[in-house]
Amino acid sequence: MDFRKYHALGNVYLVVSPDEFPDEPAALIIKNICHKHYGVASDGVLIGPFPSNVADFGLRIFNPDASEAEKSGNGLRIFCRALWDQGLVTDKSFTIETKGGVVKAKVSENGARVDVEMGKVSFLSQDIPVWGEPREVLLENLNVMSLNHIYSAVTIGNPHCVILSESPSETMAKEFGPLIETHPNFPNRTNVQFMQVLDRNHIVIEIWERGAGYTLASGSSSCAAAAVAYKLGLCDVSIKVMMPGGQIDIEISEDFCVSMSGSVTSVCHGRISDECLSQLFH
Numbered sequence: 001m002d003f004r005k006y007h008a009l010g011n012v013y014l015v016v017s018p019d020e021f022p023d024e025p026a027a028l029i030i031k032n033i034c035h036k037h038y039g040v041a042s043d044g045v046l047i048g049p050f051p052s053n054v055a056d057f058g059l060r061i062f063n064p065d066a067s068e069a070e071k072s073g074n075g076l077r078i079f080c081r082a083l084w085d086q087g088l089v090t091d092k093s094f095t096i097e098t099k100g101g102v103v104k105a106k107v108s109e110n111g112a113r114v115d116v117e118m119g120k121v122s123f124l125s126q127d128i129p130v131w132g133e134p135r136e137v138l139l140e141n142l143n144v145m146s147l148n149h150i151y152s153a154v155t156i157g158n159p160h161c162v163i164l165s166e167s168p169s170e171t172m173a174k175e176f177g178p179l180i181e182t183h184p185n186f187p188n189r190t191n192v193q194f195m196q197v198l199d200r201n202h203i204v205i206e207i208w209e210r211g212a213g214y215t216l217a218s219g220s221s222s223c224a225a226a227a228v229a230y231k232l233g234l235c236d237v238s239i240k241v242m243m244p245g246g247q248i249d250i251e252i253s254e255d256f257c258v259s260m261s262g263s264v265t266s267v268c269h270g271r272i273s274d275e276c277l278s279q280l281f282h
């Protein structure tokens, strides 16, 4: 199986052609490909481009646990870069269909920078989803391991739980992330961000991704955290999101449409052996 490997601020994805998957992608294959020790090491697999009736290209996004994500910000930016590298797009805008909606994208700086209009966020419990009566999920209590967290939930196509924190850390994300990801409040599980607001234009986040675990950066997490900071009146419309892997620039419109911009780096091209794809180590 041929692949292209990229990272967006340390958030790693492999891009694979749909031709490599004549059938529905098997969970074993996705898990093997992504595995840090037994595979190529990746935070997810991007399968595309597919033909689309509503956009220029279609994309499917898989997490390392083989669950399918509706959307991924860095996944989309990396997919755009792969389209650029294959000569399938130029520096003009184009559209991509995901399970979480259609986005508009643009590649610049000879492939090194990619901007994506990710769409409109919703804070409504029934859209995200979050259990309970229909409401905007803002500043609610979440008790995990006898600690109370104040969280707001949001979807930008995929679900996010943003927790206000005075000093977000990797330890915090790794300790509470898995418990919040699978908390009964979130029927489809959730991505988790611990967010510190530095000033009206800067936030810091630490991330625990649904189906992937701790990651150095996340595009949809950046959009979600920035949207919550803006919604709560803590930030203005232009927000720089700082993560362990680097920075993503977010712009929010009055009606809560979110755009992001950041770097993408090509790592390598390669071929995964059939032996690796079929091994049973889980």
Ligand SMILES: N[C@@H](CCC[C@H](N)C(=O)O)C(=O)O
Pocket (backbone or CB within 6 Å): 011, 043, 044, 063, 068, 069, 070, 071, 072, 073, 074, 075, 158, 159, 191, 209, 210, 211, 212, 215, 217, 218, 219, 220, 221
């Ligand atoms: N790294 C991504 C998010 C990938 C999907 C996520 N794990 C999910 O299941 O929703 C990003 O950059 O947005």
